[in-house]
Structure formats: structure tokens, C-alpha cells
Amino acid sequence: MVENRPWVTFLSHAVLIAGVVVVAFPLYVTFVASTLTLDQIVQVPMPLLPGDHLIENYSQVLTAGSTKGSSAAVSTMLMNSLIMALTIAIGKIAISVIASFAIVYFRFPLRHFFFWMIFVTLMLPVEVRIIPTFKVASDLGLLDTYAGLTLPLIASATATFLFRQxxxxxxxxxxxxxxxxxxxxxxxxxxxxxxxxxxxxxALFVIQFIYGWNQYLWPLLVTSQESMYTTVIGIRRMIVGGDAANEWQLIMATAMLALLPPAVVVITMQRWFVKGLVETEK
Amino acid sequence: MAKVTFRNVRKSYGSLEVIHGVDAEVADGEFIVIVGPSGCGKSTLLRMVAGLEVITSGEIAIGDTVVNRLEPKDRDIAMVFQNYALYPHMSVYDNMAYGLRIRGKSKSEIDAAVQRAAGILELAPLLARKPRELSGGQRQRVAMGRAIVREPKVFLFDEPLSNLDAKLRVQMRFEIQKLHRKLGTTSLYVTHDQVEAMTLAHRMIVMNAGRAEQVGSPMEVYENPATRFVAGFIGSPSMNFLAGKGAGAGKVALGHGGIVRFAEGQVETGREVVVGIRPEHLEVVDPANAFFAGTVELIEQLGADTLIHVAHGADAAVVRRPHGDSLETGAELHVAADPSRVYLFDPQSGARIR
Structure with missing residues (x-):
């Protein structure tokens, strides 16, 4: 559509900019908070310009963790999150690509039945089956292990369905x-x-990596040792009580660090997304 | 190279039989075209030779081996598909080399075979390209290249030219002919286009509704069609069919006062027949010698030829004349043909009356 109506251009840009501000401002505040001291944060109003404690805060969370609540180092948590997200993403893709290959290219008894079984599980969110899954994981001795963190989340109806299509x-x-x-x-x-x-x-790798990275409820259930915490759980464990009791500058620094890997994955894989959309190699 | 033999080949899907017993023999080095309208079972027949469809009953033999239970790869055939079926992510070179690599040929053998095929098909400058960077005609050549590198006993072509435009189709037809002359490999070629069938075939199998109606060389089929279907399917524009009744020795009376004389066959007086005359055999004559008279309904100028559509009562006929007529629609026309060019068919069975 070729149009030349300046006020429409102005209005649409205004709306878009407003949208960006709504999304970006909380991120900015998080970043600013991670560069301040606790005293500065609890002031009303909180300063909106970055302070000079950036390196101090970040090195403390990476090496030592917070002093209240959880005291595990965030570097360990990042590593745990990375292992979990990668295992889930790769595992899901590996299993579902093979399953769909079987469903599409082989004729075996009850083929449609199995496909529909997989399809039906799409409708069951993890939360519905979380208690029995926890019981199974616990009976198998998978609590506080990487296998326990990842295995129950690997089977994927969505990916199987997409590969089949x-x-x-x-x-x-x-x-x-x-x-x-x-x-x-x-x-x-x-x-x-x-x-x-x-x-x-x-494309599926990006989606599943972020899915794995952002898991909250399941790691919360199966991890109890600090050495097995994922970053998302770590943030939760650092929050112990009322406003003043928390080290907000460290929590915000952890949140910023937790944001980075998914952002890196999306930005580096973006090219593939576009490629997948533009050229159909068939 | 090898001959291909069909012995009472049948194919059913569940209780529905789609091929009702085909018998044919393809000689070593022969180029056979299987031609028929869509849904007649011609592709199914070819796919049974390839091993992509199970043979329900009967036998197909390549050389002296019955191949009914052999996997496609063990039949020593190569197939060219209508939509080319090139591997989209592989270069032209890899597309051609893939089958040889799987067979565990050495690198130098593969390279020699691919280069030779590329030379024959003039693909050498395209070897590094991906299929999507090629035109339709080039893709078709790659598909043929993939077939010839393996030096199979039999080539199978499944409507290879139907995705190409008219001009390219003529050119590729010529190339396929050249290729066959050069390699001399037994070939089975499926098409619905009777022009392709006429021009390419040593012999053709005309199929209709799961049956081989006639097997013969193009001119045999054209000049001596075995059934009304074959007569109508081969030849363009297609044969005129007029309803009539036997009217004494060598004569058939048409519904609206016309009398057709024929040379071949016996028709009892009063028996209903269908008279077939090709448009190119109808001539404009003076009223005394005419089979029938008709009004000109439509004139189609094709350049070299003119097609005149003539109405004779409820029947209609097409007359093909060389360019240069000055006829008007509505004019009265008297037409006749050489009695030896008149074919008679049974109206029920469609069989030729000889």
C-alpha cells in the first residue's frame, strides 16, 4: 500500500514508540536498579540514572550470590539453566523428529491411534500432570538431578505435530x-x-530453548539443593520477605543475567527464522 | 538393457480393481509409450514396474527376472518424475551422484559417470547449482541425468513433460528421442498427450479404464484403430463419429439422409453402427458424390489448416482443409471420404467392425 498521509505516519509511529516504551521501561528500571546500592533503591523515588555499583553488584552475584535467602552463586545457576534449556531443546527436537518421521513415512498398526494420542496430550498442560510426574520422578530418585529437571519435560506433542505437518x-x-x-x-x-x-x-530450537530456560514450577518442585537451582528459581529464592529485607540490587542483576542467554539465542537465530520463512526448499 | 514383460497384470485398491489384466511385451531397446486419458491406470502400471506399487496379481518381468517381490533399488530401473523430484538441498552434481554413492561406487567412478551424463545432457555448466536456481527444462534434464548415470536396464518416464510450456515440450521431446537413440535403453514412457505418444513411440499401449485397448506402432494405431476409444483418442482433431444403420452392401445410412460408403467390414441391413471418419479424410465434393450435406456452423483458422464444423441434423462433423478456403458460416457443404478410410464400430461394445 502506498500512501502519503503525514498524520497517519505520525500517529502510527507514536503508537509504536509508546509500545516500545511500555515494554522497554521496566527493563531499563531493572538495569538501573542493578547498578545501585540497596539504600539508593529503597529511596522514594528511586533514581532513574545508572549508578556506579555495576561491576560490584554483578561480580558479587556471579561469584558469591546474595547474603539473604539463597546464597548460591548465580554462575552456577546460569550453568544449570543452560544445561536444562539445552537438554530440553535438543531432546525435544531429537525425539519428536524421529517420532514424526515414523508417523509420516511408515505404515504400522495403530499408526493413527498413536498420532492422536500424541495430539491429545497437546491439550494437557504440565501443571495438570505435575503431581503424578513428581511422584514418578521422586520414586526414580531423580530429585535434584539434571535428569529429573529435564526428562519429564522432553516429550513434546507440539514439536511432533509441527514436524509431522x-x-x-x-x-x-x-x-x-x-x-x-x-x-x-x-x-x-x-x-x-x-x-x-x-x-x-x-525455529523449534529457539522456541524450546526459551521454554526450557523459563521453566519455573517444575524446577521449583524437583530442586531443593542450592547447587541445582536454575536462575529463575534462584531469583525466587533470593526474595525472602519484606521490601527492606531483600537485596534488590543483586536480585535485579540476576534478572538481567537471566535475560541474556534467551536474548542471545533469539538474536543469533533470527537469520534462520527469516530464511525459513522466505525460501521454501521444496 | 532388457525386455519388459507384462503377464495378466492386475491392480486393486481394496475391492476396486483399477487395472484389469494387462498383457504386453516390450522388446529390448524399445521405446514404448503408454498413453491414455487421466485415470486410465497408465501411471499405476508404470509405478508397478518401478516397484512403487504392489502388483495385485499377474507378473512383471524385467529381462528374465520376475520383479513382483523386488524392491525398487533391486530392479535396475531409473525413473523420471513429472515434478522432477530433485533433492532440493543438493547441487545438480550431488543429485546425479546420490544413487551411485548409495551403491558404494568409488569417487572416480561416480565422477566419470556424472561428467559423462552431464556431457550428454549439456549440464556441465550447471553442476554446482541447486535445483531452485534452474529453469523447468533444466530441472527436467537433471532428472534425466539422474536416471542415466546409473545405466539402468529400463528407463521409466512418468509424464515428464507435462510441467513444461508448449515450446519447451517440443524441444525436450526431441532431446528424449536423441537420448534414446544414443543410449538405446529400453524405455517406458507414460503420457496423456497423444502427440507425444505419436512422435516418441516405437510402439504404444493405448489404455482406457484399466485395460490396454491396443498395442501397436503409432501409424498402425492411427490407421487401424481397434476400438472406438482408440480411434477417438489418437489423432487431432479427433475422429468424427456419426450414428447410422446398415443399408445393404458397403453402405450405411445416416440419420438425416446421408449415405456413407465403406470398403472394409460386413454390416447386415438395419444393424446400428457408429461410423468413424477422421477430419483430415473428409473432403468437400460435389453433391452427386457426397456422403452427406451439412451447414457450416463454425470455421476455425489454424493458419496452415482450417477446421470447418459441419452440422448434419443432430450429428456434427469436423472437416480439416488446407488453408485458403473462402467459406462462410451458414453455407451448405457436401462432404465425402475415401471408402477405405471409413471405420465402423459397434455402438455398444465400441469394437471395430471388420
Whole structure:
């Protein structure tokens, strides 16, 4: 649409800028708070310009943690979060890509039944099955382990469904051509299906990484030792009581650190998103 | 290279039989075109040779081996698909080399085979490109290249030219012919286009509703169609069919006072028949020699030829004349044909009356 109406341009920019401010301002306040001392933060109003305690605050959370509530170092938590998010993202993709390959390309008894079973679990959020899942994890001795953090979250109906939909769009003739070329199912999977799925795998990786990184309820249940805390849990554990009892500058610094990895993943993978949308390699 | 034999080949999906027993023999090095309207089972027949469809009953043999229970890769065939089915993420080179790599050929062998195929198909400058960077005709050539690198016993073509525009189709037809002359590999070629069938085939199998109606060389099929379906399907514009009744030796009376003379066949007086005459065999004659008279309803100028649509009562016929007529719609036209060019068919079975 080509239009030349200056006030429309002005209005739309104004709305967009207002939106950006609404989203960005809390982030800015978080950042400012992470550079101040506790005394400065509890002043009313809180200063809106960064202070000079940035390095001090960040190095304290990274190496020692807060002095009240949880006292684990945030670097350990970041590592735990990273392990959890990566395991969940990679595990989910690995399992669901194989499951969808089976569902789309093989004919076996009850194939549709299994597909619909997977599909139905889409409708069950984790919270619904969290008590029985916890019981199973605890009976298997998975509490306070990485396996306990990640395994119950790995099965993914969403990813399986998305891969299935994508595989259905790959022309049948490609599979037939591969059969005539002499490729068995595994060769076909590795040589044709996987390379064609590159962009959708990248997109799912971003989504699942953030999903894993932001997990709150499940890690809250299965971790009790500070050495197994994830960053999100760590933030929660640092908050112990009333306003003045918390070291807000350290909590805000942890929050900023918790934001970084998902942001890095999104920004670096963005190119793939666009690529996946623009060119359909089929 | 090898011959391909069909012995009473049938195909059913559940209780629905779609191919009702095809018998045919393709000689070593022959180029056979399977032609028919969509849904006649021609592609299914080809896919049964390829091993992509299960043969319900009967036998298909390649060479002396019955291949019914063999996997596609063990049949020593190569197939060219209508939509090319190139691997989109592989270069032209890799597309052609893929089958050889799976067979565990050495790098130098693969390279030699791909370079040779690329030379034959003039693909050498395109080897590094991805399929999406190629035009339709180039993709089709790559698909053929992928087939020929393996030097299979039989080539299978499944409507390879239908995604191309008219001009390219003529050019590719020519290239396929050249390729076959050069390689001499037994080929089965499926198409719905009777022009492709006529120009490419050594022999063709005309299929209709799951049956092979006629097997023969293009000119045999054109000049001696076995059934009304074949007569109507092969030839463009298609044959005129007029309803009539036997009227004594060598004569059929049309519904509206016309009399058609024929040379071949016996028709009892009063028997209902369908008269078939090709548009190119109808001539404008003087009233005394005419089979029938009709009014000109429509004139189509094709440049070299003119198609004149003539109404004879409820029947209609097309007359094909060389360019240069000065006829007007509404004019009365008297037409006739050489009696040896008149075909008679049974109205119920569609079989030729000889």
C-alpha cells in the first residue's frame, strides 16, 4: 500500500514508540536498579540514572550470590539453566523428529491411534500432570538431578505435530526417488529429510530453548539443593520477605543475567527464522 | 538393457480393481509409450514396474527376472518424475551422484559417470547449482541425468513433460528421442498427450479404464484403430463419429439422409453402427458424390489448416482443409471420404467392425 498521509505516519509511529516504551521501561528500571546500592533503591523515588555499583553488584552475584535467602552463586545457576534449556531443546527436537518421521513415512498398526494420542496430550498442560510426574520422578530418585529437571519435560506433542505437518508437505516423489536411488529409510531420513528440516529445527530450537530456560514450577518442585537451582528459581529464592529485607540490587542483576542467554539465542537465530520463512526448499 | 514383460497384470485398491489384466511385451531397446486419458491406470502400471506399487496379481518381468517381490533399488530401473523430484538441498552434481554413492561406487567412478551424463545432457555448466536456481527444462534434464548415470536396464518416464510450456515440450521431446537413440535403453514412457505418444513411440499401449485397448506402432494405431476409444483418442482433431444403420452392401445410412460408403467390414441391413471418419479424410465434393450435406456452423483458422464444423441434423462433423478456403458460416457443404478410410464400430461394445 502506498500512501502519503503525514498524520497517519505520525500517529502510527507514536503508537509504536509508546509500545516500545511500555515494554522497554521496566527493563531499563531493572538495569538501573542493578547498578545501585540497596539504600539508593529503597529511596522514594528511586533514581532513574545508572549508578556506579555495576561491576560490584554483578561480580558479587556471579561469584558469591546474595547474603539473604539463597546464597548460591548465580554462575552456577546460569550453568544449570543452560544445561536444562539445552537438554530440553535438543531432546525435544531429537525425539519428536524421529517420532514424526515414523508417523509420516511408515505404515504400522495403530499408526493413527498413536498420532492422536500424541495430539491429545497437546491439550494437557504440565501443571495438570505435575503431581503424578513428581511422584514418578521422586520414586526414580531423580530429585535434584539434571535428569529429573529435564526428562519429564522432553516429550513434546507440539514439536511432533509441527514436524509431522512439515513432513507432509515434502513431496511424496522425493521419497520414491530416494527409494529408486536405493536409499533405505535411515539414509532417506539423514540425507533428505533432516537437511530439508534445517530451518524448522532452528525455529523449534529457539522456541524450546526459551521454554526450557523459563521453566519455573517444575524446577521449583524437583530442586531443593542450592547447587541445582536454575536462575529463575534462584531469583525466587533470593526474595525472602519484606521490601527492606531483600537485596534488590543483586536480585535485579540476576534478572538481567537471566535475560541474556534467551536474548542471545533469539538474536543469533533470527537469520534462520527469516530464511525459513522466505525460501521454501521444496 | 532388457525386455519388459507384462503377464495378466492386475491392480486393486481394496475391492476396486483399477487395472484389469494387462498383457504386453516390450522388446529390448524399445521405446514404448503408454498413453491414455487421466485415470486410465497408465501411471499405476508404470509405478508397478518401478516397484512403487504392489502388483495385485499377474507378473512383471524385467529381462528374465520376475520383479513382483523386488524392491525398487533391486530392479535396475531409473525413473523420471513429472515434478522432477530433485533433492532440493543438493547441487545438480550431488543429485546425479546420490544413487551411485548409495551403491558404494568409488569417487572416480561416480565422477566419470556424472561428467559423462552431464556431457550428454549439456549440464556441465550447471553442476554446482541447486535445483531452485534452474529453469523447468533444466530441472527436467537433471532428472534425466539422474536416471542415466546409473545405466539402468529400463528407463521409466512418468509424464515428464507435462510441467513444461508448449515450446519447451517440443524441444525436450526431441532431446528424449536423441537420448534414446544414443543410449538405446529400453524405455517406458507414460503420457496423456497423444502427440507425444505419436512422435516418441516405437510402439504404444493405448489404455482406457484399466485395460490396454491396443498395442501397436503409432501409424498402425492411427490407421487401424481397434476400438472406438482408440480411434477417438489418437489423432487431432479427433475422429468424427456419426450414428447410422446398415443399408445393404458397403453402405450405411445416416440419420438425416446421408449415405456413407465403406470398403472394409460386413454390416447386415438395419444393424446400428457408429461410423468413424477422421477430419483430415473428409473432403468437400460435389453433391452427386457426397456422403452427406451439412451447414457450416463454425470455421476455425489454424493458419496452415482450417477446421470447418459441419452440422448434419443432430450429428456434427469436423472437416480439416488446407488453408485458403473462402467459406462462410451458414453455407451448405457436401462432404465425402475415401471408402477405405471409413471405420465402423459397434455402438455398444465400441469394437471395430471388420
Amino acid at each position: 512439515f513432513f507432509l508437505t515434502i513431496p511424496e516423489e522425493l521419497a520414491e526417488a530416494a527409494r529408486i536411488d536405493g536409499a533405505g529409510p535411515i539414509r532417506f531420513f539423514l540425507d533428505v529429510v533432516l537437511p530439508l528440516s534445517k530451518t524448522i529445527i532452528a
